[in-house]
Amino acid sequence: MRTNFKTTAVVLVLLAAWSAGSAAASALAETGGAAAASPPAKVRRSAVATWFGPGFYGKQTACGQTLTPSVVGVANRTLPCGTLVNVTYEGHSLVVPVLDRGPYAHGVSWDLTAGAAQALGITETVRIGTAIVGRTANTPTLGLPPGSETAEASGGALAG
DSSP, X not given: OOOOHHHHHHHHHHHHHHHHHHHHHHXXXXXXXXXXXXXXXXXXXXXXXXXXXXXXXXXXXXXXXXXXXXXXXXXXXXXXXXXXXXXXXXXXXXXXXXEEOOOOSTTOOEEEEHHHHHHHTOOSOEEEEEEEEEEOOOXXXXXXXXXXXXXXXXXXXXXX
């Protein structure tokens, strides 16, 4: 039996297109019919980062979180609140949410919270690697370490 290469190729292309269409339809069904927003293409994979904190503790971020030393997140000028970014620095890696706008220093693309900078071992302006890895809901407790939401949300005071 002889196989016609042209016919086989057309069938494979049609199968691939049908499969991709089914996957897209499935993804739309899972999100309630809303297409997932793709992140902006202008975010650089390697960029200069600074960190911020002490002068801003107790103040609200642009995304609505109250900044404390334990909040782990990042500020970016263009990404939506809740965008998850994998930040890497000298062998350390951390996934952090976008919590604020900034930085405002010339030539700097990212501003890490003190908690994120400490987790990555950053103490000064450095070059980091970044990759957008997802999105999460923007809530007032976004960026707080697990289990500390109650203490942090009440300013560190104990309930009782």
